[in-house]
Amino acid sequence: MTALTLIRHGETDWNRARRIQGSTDIPLNDTGREQARAAAAALQAGLGERPVAIVSSDLSRAYETAAIIGAELGLPGPRVYPGLRERSYGEAEGIDAAEFQERWGDWHTAEVPGAEPSSLLRRRALSALAHAVRDHRLATGPGEARLVVVTHGALIREVIRHASGGELPPVGERLANGSAHEVLFERDRLRLLSYAGAVA
Secondary structure (H helix, E strand, C coil): CEEEEEEECCCEHHHHCCECCCCCCCCECHHHHHHHHHHHHHHHCCCCCCCEEEEECCCHHHHHHHHHHHHHHCCCCCEECHHHCCCCEHHHCCCEHHHHHHHHCCCCCCCCCCECCHHHHHHHHHHHHHHHHHHHHHHHCCCCEEEEEEECHHHHHHHHHHHCCCCCCCCCCECCCCCEEEEEEECCEEEEEECCCCEC
16 A cells, blocks of 8 residues: 655745636745745654655646655655646636636636536546556555655645545635645555645
8 A cells, every 4th residue: 555645836926826827837936945845844754664755746836846845855856747737727827816706706616618627637636646656666566655746736636535535625625835635545546544624
């Protein structure tokens, strides 16, 4: 079995301004880099003796977060999986929350032209995680292992929903930048171990 720590990337200027990023490649800001270092410090105590590797989305905000965490923990540079990138939000990318509400209504029921459906995002996320776990297990062999996965808010939400049978996260909660959530990957099944909560 493989323990997965899912970490949302650090803050960007678009996060701070509540602008929708999606697949737009926005870099970390200085707060985001501090959040990455804080995430590494929180991970340090819990890693134990299991073989550890770090992987990330190919978008720069996730990759830089993973690179900072890896450097702090003395791990090799992150392996990149494009399947871990954020949901594409189509015409909504670049606009702020107020304009989104004005154009499409409630975030959780909106149908945005060109946006990736949540069902496809979930399938993509689970496939990418399975691929990353297989690669890690080939490198580490039998026994328990740990994989740190730095990715994006919408993707993590879908994985948590899948692993919790739809109970978490509650509607309206936003996962915090730098937050970490634990799931167990065993025989192609996911089980939620911990949920860090969210910000309003």
